[in-house]
Amino acid sequence: MQQYLTRALHRLQKGPGYTYTELLVWYCENTNTHGPKRIVTEGPKKRTMWFILTLVFTGLVCWQWVILIQSYLSWEVSMNLRTGFKAMNFPAVTICNTNPFRYTRSKQLLQHLDKFAKLALEHIYSYNQNGTIPAAFPPSQTNWSRVASLVIIETSEQGVETVLHILGSDQSQIHSAAWNRSQPGSFKVALQLCNQNRSNCIYRNFSTALEAMNEWYSLHYMSILSNMPQSDRLMMGEQGQDFILACVFGGQPCNLENFTQLMHPTYGNCYIFNWGSEREPLVTSNPGAEFGLKLVLDISQEDYNPFLSIAAGARFMLHQQNTFPFLQDLGLYARAGTETSIGIFVDEIVRLGGSYSQCTFDGSDVDVKTLYNTTYTMQTCLQSCLQDHMVKFCGCGHHNYPLPEGKYYCNNEDNPNWGYCYYHLKQQIEAEHSDCLESCKQPCNETQYRLTMTMADWPSESSEDWIYHILSYERDSSAAVTVNRRNILKLNFYFQEINYRTIQEDPALTIDWLLSKLGGQFGFWMGGSILCIIELIEILIDCLWITVIKVVKWCAYRRSRRAQIHCSDPPPTVTQSVEDHTNAGFEPDQAEAHIERPCTLVIPGTPPPQYDSLRIYPIPQRRITWDCDEN
Numbered sequence: 001m002q003q004y005l006t007r008a009l010h011r012l013q014k015g016p017g018y019t020y021t022e023l024l025v026w027y028c029e030n031t032n033t034h035g036p037k038r039i040v041t042e043g044p045k046k047r048t049m050w051f052i053l054t055l056v057f058t059g060l061v062c063w064q065w066v067i068l069i070q071s072y073l074s075w076e077v078s079m080n081l082r083t084g085f086k087a088m089n090f091p092a093v094t095i096c097n098t099n100p101f102r103y104t105r106s107k108q109l110l111q112h113l114d115k116f117a118k119l120a121l122e123h124i125y126s127y128n129q130n131g132t133i134p135a136a137f138p139p140s141q142t143n144w145s146r147v148a149s150l151v152i153i154e155t156s157e158q159g160v161e162t163v164l165h166i167l168g169s170d171q172s173q174i175h176s177a178a179w180n181r182s183q184p185g186s187f188k189v190a191l192q193l194c195n196q197n198r199s200n201c202i203y204r205n206f207s208t209a210l211e212a213m214n215e216w217y218s219l220h221y222m223s224i225l226s227n228m229p230q231s232d233r234l235m236m237g238e239q240g241q242d243f244i245l246a247c248v249f250g251g252q253p254c255n256l257e258n259f260t261q262l263m264h265p266t267y268g269n270c271y272i273f274n275w276g277s278e279r280e281p282l283v284t285s286n287p288g289a290e291f292g293l294k295l296v297l298d299i300s301q302e303d304y305n306p307f308l309s310i311a312a313g314a315r316f317m318l319h320q321q322n323t324f325p326f327l328q329d330l331g332l333y334a335r336a337g338t339e340t341s342i343g344i345f346v347d348e349i350v351r352l353g354g355s356y357s358q359c360t361f362d363g364s365d366v367d368v369k370t371l372y373n374t375t376y377t378m379q380t381c382l383q384s385c386l387q388d389h390m391v392k393f394c395g396c397g398h399h400n401y402p403l404p405e406g407k408y409y410c411n412n413e414d415n416p417n418w419g420y421c422y423y424h425l426k427q428q429i430e431a432e433h434s435d436c437l438e439s440c441k442q443p444c445n446e447t448q449y450r451l452t453m454t455m456a457d458w459p460s461e462s463s464e465d466w467i468y469h470i471l472s473y474e475r476d477s478s479a480a481v482t483v484n485r486r487n488i489l490k491l492n493f494y495f496q497e498i499n500y501r502t503i504q505e506d507p508a509l510t511i512d513w514l515l516s517k518l519g520g521q522f523g524f525w526m527g528g529s530i531l532c533i534i535e536l537i538e539i540l541i542d543c544l545w546i547t548v549i550k551v552v553k554w555c556a557y558r559r560s561r562r563a564q565i566h567c568s569d570p571p572p573t574v575t576q577s578v579e580d581h582t583n584a585g586f587e588p589d590q591a592e593a594h595i596e597r598p599c600t601l602v603i604p605g606t607p608p609p610q611y612d613s614l615r616i617y618p619i620p621q622r623r624i625t626w627d628c629d630e631n
Helices: 002-014 020-030 034-041 044-073 111-130 209-225 230-236 378-394 418-431 435-439 464-476 511-526 530-566 574-582 592-596
Strands: 077-084 092-097 149-156 161-165 185-194 201-205 244-249 259-264 268-273 293-298 314-319 332-334 338-350 445-457 488-507
Touching: 020 034, 020 530, 034 044, 044 511, 092 293, 111 149, 111 209, 149 201, 149 209, 185 209, 185 418, 201 418, 230 259, 230 268, 244 268, 244 464, 293 464, 314 338, 314 445, 314 488, 378 418, 378 435, 511 530
Parallel strands: 338 488
Antiparallel strands: 077 488, 092 268, 092 314, 149 161, 149 185, 185 201, 244 293, 259 268, 293 488, 314 332, 338 445
16 A cells, blocks of 8 residues: 555656646646646636636537436337237136126125115115105114115205105114105215214215115125125135036137136136136137137026126236236226127236336235235235225225235124224225325236237127027036026137237436446547546546645654654753764763653664774885986
């Protein structure tokens, strides 16, 4: 280190100099940048002009550089679209009946709920006809109003609203006996949800009584299912051999072994073709319906629950292998008595991740713990986050989502105010900026399917007889016809064309772009290059060395001053002063105590020369004779 500092000191001595002024002048005389050199070589007037121009253009360069660096650090992306051709994995296809449970198998379980649903419809019809609500059942016979109450909100001409309970209420101040509408006005059917002590209530308004009835029935239906074992729900749901009548993939027959059964919270037993969780996904290399999947389904519409399943048909969804199908949010309907052809286009989405976009490769870096035992998706994260909030604030879980470990589903007996808590939480999430959206990330690699759908009546009137006979015989081994147009439908899934689109994020501003822009601005305004920047860096390093040298000298000077103060000798006597003046090597005698005194700066004296300058010796004499004869 000392050697390096010595070399730096020698370089400063030979080149820039020891002071900042010398260094600055040396830089202006030797730099390749045009402006500084003119400052020191021109006359006073031009020197001032060039000084001002150099400052202005330096400021412009710095301003442009700040803008460019800020643009680069904004991590903007550009979307690039590419197309390719290859043999592609066939997507997973989930199919469900819109009726989750056969009504003949669940009727006994839901008989009390159905009884009060019919009573509520009678009361709504009576109020709509003559403005009268008949006397309801005593509150002791039912607890339907504890979780969610069906109410009529009547608005008078003066704007006064009156809440009327359709099935009665345990509140004494609200009418539960016969009520007559005394004044003309408008009314609407709503759902009342109150907290545990009924001090605060929220009302869910609907455009029709149909939606209100369906929502009220679904809430109590979920409460009943929460206490039912999984095996019982599987038995009440749609069985595969009754639901799937025919299956063909790529011209080859398939059966239930190619499907994975899934208990969906909304649609009951669903069946997933080519899910890929335990086997390799199927691959197709040809477009067209003949190389896709063909299904014939029987929805058994006559066995639908009249209050739960309003729409009749099949619900289907295409998704990636081993991802959970959120049919309630992303599924599509297929109508009975039709043949629906679904053409598939594939979009592969690739996100950069890191600083460019908030995405995750496997969900391990997401704060929300997914409750689904499948591949991570945005939907699994959002639903898991909502269930976590539900368990945290309401004390129980919603029936539509998986449960965290050690928790249980909400029900009317243990959680009478769970409906109020759920909708109150849902309103907060919708009204405010949900933290679930901030916590959840999109997957960095994702495959999406674009669909085109066409429909036609199936079977035709001329061929329906023999088709019904064949399907009935294959399923029931009976000559009697057990299927009809109201129950069967056909689905065709196939690739419209064997190509795919890749939508990929690329950095909009790269480091090459940044360097070229920085160099362009510097060269345009100052006429410089990267070598000029290196020269400037060199001068800055020299300034640093000068500063270090000055600091070191200042510290050494401070130490020497302190040493002189602490180690000062006693004043010399007159004899010592004379002897010191006449003899440079004289050292005064010091007391023993004074010699032992600690002193850091002891400079030894120079001893006198060791020779006898005052001793005179005789010079030996030699006799010199000259011989004249020899000359």
